[in-house]
Amino acid sequence: xxxxxxxxxxxxxxxxxxxxxxxxxxxxxxxxxxxxxxxxxxxxxxxxxxxxxxxxxxxxxxxxxxxxxxxxxxxxxxxxxxxxxxxxxxxxxxxxxxxxxxxxxxxxxxxxxxxxxxxxxxxxxxxxxxxxxxxxxxxxxxxxxxxxxxxxxxxxxxxxxxxxxxxxxxxxxxxxxxxxxxxxxxxxxxxxxxxxxxxxxxxxxxxxxxxxxxxxxxxxxxxxxxxxxxxxxxxxxxxxxxxxxxxxxxxxxxxxxxxxxxxx
Numbered sequence: 001x002x003x004x005x006x007x008x009x010x011x012x013x014x015x016x017x018x019x020x021x022x023x024x025x026x027x028x029x030x031x032x033x034x035x036x037x038x039x040x041x042x043x044x045x046x047x048x049x050x051x052x053x054x055x056x057x058x059x060x061x062x063x064x065x066x067x068x069x070x071x072x073x074x075x076x077x078x079x080x081x082x083x084x085x086x087x088x089x090x091x092x093x094x095x096x097x098x099x100x101x102x103x104x105x106x107x108x109x110x111x112x113x114x115x116x117x118x119x120x121x122x123x124x125x126x127x128x129x130x131x132x133x134x135x136x137x138x139x140x141x142x143x144x145x146x147x148x149x150x151x152x153x154x155x156x157x158x159x160x161x162x163x164x165x166x167x168x169x170x171x172x173x174x175x176x177x178x179x180x181x182x183x184x185x186x187x188x189x190x191x192x193x194x195x196x197x198x199x200x201x202x203x204x205x206x207x208x209x210x211x212x213x214x215x216x217x218x219x220x221x222x223x224x225x226x227x228x229x230x231x232x233x234x235x236x237x238x239x240x241x242x243x244x245x246x247x248x249x250x251x252x253x254x255x256x257x258x259x260x261x262x263x264x
């Protein structure tokens with residue numbers, strides 16, 4: 001049921017992209033509302049204010065880029081990841097038996113990291129590990145400093161953004177995730193990684209997203225873009241990167257979705 005609702009959310013985004021696009025701040029507010037909103041005096045409120053300011057800045061930048069915005073790493077991808085993380089956080093709350101009715105600071109920092117994880121992505125590829133992730137992290141940290149968010153909060157968000165680097169996906173171990181809790185960084189990083197690739201793991205969205213990424217890569221290397229469209233590339237993605245080991249991902253049935261696509 002929740003997976004169908006998530007797919008519908010993705011469809012809703014695509015129905016308005018790009019010509020009736022409401023903007024990243026609207027998407028972010030909807031995600032915050034789905035997680036219960038924020039208490040005005042709560043610790044999460046300041047983080048959400050920072051995220052909304054960053055979202056507005058990213059939206060203006062995307063609008064200025066127009067047709068030059070990357071085909072894949074664009075505002076739609078950012079929205080996809082925010083929605084994905086929201087559903088994963090809801091499922092994780094249920095797994096942990098949480099009774100929270102409003103957004104918690106830890107969750108708000110995760111949303112901020114997700115929002116900014118590709119904030120400086122120009123539609124290229126890393127020339128060395130963490131190149132683009134560090135660029136994006138620096139932009140988010142500037143926004144956090146402007147809002148006087150703590151050093152510990154900045155360190156948390158930076159670490160979460162770096163966790164989206166592709167080699168960390170390949171190297172991440174699934175052990176200890178089956179019972180992980182949001183109080184553990186390994187769990188928070190796992191949810192961020194899963195949210196980053198969740199839409200691409202769904203067969204209903206995979207063709208269009210693969211074409212978008214192939215177009216993006218093709219601008220750098222036409223042969224590389226064509227290779228991404230081959231069935232072997234999809235198989236490699238599902239085998240090496242589409243790991244959904246967190247309790248939240250398990251509750252949404254994402255491992256089964258991947259397994260069905262991997263069968264001969």
